[in-house]
């Protein structure tokens with residue numbers, strides 16, 4: 045077992061890549077994730093593990109380098125922050141269409157446009173609803189600690205290769221820049237050429253031997269029928285991913301009457317808000333999606349049995365909240381609270397928002413109870429008259 | 431003694447036949463299109479060098495998007511213009527393999543200019559085949575960066591006006607300036623002697639990859655009969671008369 | 685005297701009738717058919733086979749790689 049180290053979130057991504065046997069990283073500088081490229085160039089793993097590190101001329105080039113390397117059956121990684129991820133979307137769509145395994149990191153900053161370099165969570169839609177063109181899904185992992193930044197790189201590659209699907213690690217500027225203790229793993233050697241051929245020989249391009257047909261990596265079907273069939277196949281795969289790869293975490297949910305739904309940095313802030321609320325006697329809980337696709341729809345729906353209302357807390361104007369609403373299906377009130385444009389909400393602000401929601405729900409409940417009591421009294425009065 | 435044709439047509443007398451690195455699929459190209467000859471030459475060289483198991487090609491978006499259906503080697507299809515970046519990714523993780531891109535002028539000289547220039551500038555150990563037909567063939571004959579002055583296309587219907595639409599771009603001259611480029615040449619495939627010269631250049635390019643010399647950039651000035659609205663033989667004559675003065679044939683570097 | 689004789693075989697069904705080979709043949713061996721193939725293209729054939737030297741010019745420029753060339757020395 046490796047050592048314990050104090051690391052920045054971005055460095056953890058880089059170190060994890062070197063140690064999990066990643067073959068190549070292609071990236072382009074952008075705040076707040078440039079440390080990934082800086083750390084990797086400083087470590088220069090090409091001299092140790094043989095991992096390639098290359099500063100590309102743009103995010104577009106970087107994602108297409110990932111395409112090329114991934115289509116060789118290699119573990120390829122890229123990272124960026126929001127504006128750069130927008131540029132990568134065409135490439136990500138091609139990677140999804142051609143069913144290539146790859147890991148993409150988005151250390152989100154505030155937008156739209158050039159926006160701000162401060163942390164944000166306003167790329168949720170872009171991450172889980174497509175982003176690029178066509179019907180496709182990414183597996184989206186949302187770390188909320190530096191340890192998870194580290195762990196999700198290996199997990200990302202495992203999932204990417206299991207499903208031959210791009211995996212997005214949706215981080216944010218706060219986790220990327222934050223320093224925490226990280227349990228470092230031992231080095232996993234990169235796959236040898238023989239292992240790669242053995243594992244990916246049925247689809248990847250290694251140079252055609254006499255023994256097989258030529259492998260072609262493409263996302264093109266000129267005819268609509270095979271393209272529809274390909275889409276069916278992709279949809280079946282996404283269903284399988286939904287069935288098998290859901291990850292989430294519950295925090296004080298057993299007796300919670302009011303439930304936060306939050307991922308990443310917001311989920312940590314909600315934990316603090318829960319602590320403050322519980323001190324006041326409020327029964328608060330948190331459901332934290334760790335995978336954003338797949339999304340814990342059923343778990344949120346189940347929570348409606350006990351919970352009276354949900355508050356989606358995001359550093360955005362309200363994106364994930366739509367998926368919470370879809371899961372709750374109108375059975376309970378679902379509200380959104382967020383600071384955005386690079387602002388991070390304080391736990392007491394979050395608690396305040398929850399208390400407002402609670403007050404509204406309780407007022408409604410009281411009214412309902414009053415109405416009920418009134419009706420009952422009227423009924424009784426009628427009875428007595430008769 | 432008169433000899434019958436059947437006496438000549440015998441296996442032992444065969445001097446030219448299709449390389450086995452071309453599949454049996456009929457090319458999707460228009461009659462007379464130079465893409466076919468370019469495909470064949472590249473495949474012949476790979477076969478002759480015996481490197482098929484070490485070669486990976488990258489197809490572009492353009493008429494030759496389906497090159498992977500015709501070339502019986504491992505291939506990837508790249509997004510429009512991004513083939514040099516894709517090839518970079520391949521070559522970096524497989525430094526001992528032969529990696530080439532095959533791109534049109536819209537793909538390489540318009541949308542993919544940045545990828546082209548930087549792959550060349552980094553000196554990636556790859557070959558870039560650049561099929562310059564002065565037009566966007568696949569999308570129905572729109573103006574390309576390489577379209578000649580006065581040339582009519584569907585988006586320069588009155589002829590390319592230099593003031594309005596700018597000048598034809600000479601990519602091979604541009605990339606020849608870059609230190610990462612070892613070999614830059616402009617060739618054609620419309621006559622037997624042009625084909626022989628091009629094949630020599632292609633061989634040299636693959637040798638360069640073997641010796642890790644950086645980028646070999648081979649432009650092939652070619653026809654687009656459909657886009658130019660000329661019969662194939664006429665198109666080749668037009669190409670000699672009008673394309674070659676702007677895009678002169680020959681080695682530019684290396 | 686030794687003489688070089690050649691012959692070509694055109695894969696008729698794959699020929700697209702572009703005429704480039706006809707134009708490239710230095711000894712005017714080739715010509716285009718009056719009939720058409722399955723795809724509706726007129727195809728190239730040896731109209732004047734005695735003149736073929738097997739020089740491969742036609743096959744080198746054929747965009748669809750449909751010409752196979754044979755060559756032999758004949759003593760006359």
Ligand SMILES: Cc1ncc(C[n+]2csc(CCOP(=O)(O)OP(=O)(O)O)c2C)c(N)n1
Pocket residue numbers: 491492493494510533534535536537538561563565566567568569574654
């Ligand atoms: C991002 C994107 N933009 C535009 C297109 C449409 N498109 C397809 S091929 C092409 C031009 C191809 O021209 P060229 O590269 O010269 O190849 P040719 O067909 O002439 O061989 C364009 C604009 C596309 N597929 N993708």
Ligand code: SF4
Pocket residue numbers: 458459460463464465493563567568653654655656657
């Ligand atoms: S459109 Fe032009 S480039 Fe495309 S196949 Fe036809 S002739 Fe060739």
Ligand code: SF4
Pocket residue numbers: 690691692708709710711712713714735736737738739740741742743753
């Ligand atoms: S081999 Fe030479 S002589 Fe014979 S048909 Fe072809 S071009 Fe003509």
Ligand code: SF4
Pocket residue numbers: 462694698699700701702703704705706727728745746747748749750751
């Ligand atoms: S060059 Fe080839 S395709 Fe064209 S007419 Fe001759 S044989 Fe047919």
Ligand SMILES: [Mg+2]
Pocket residue numbers: 534535536561562563564565566567574
């Ligand atoms: Mg073109």
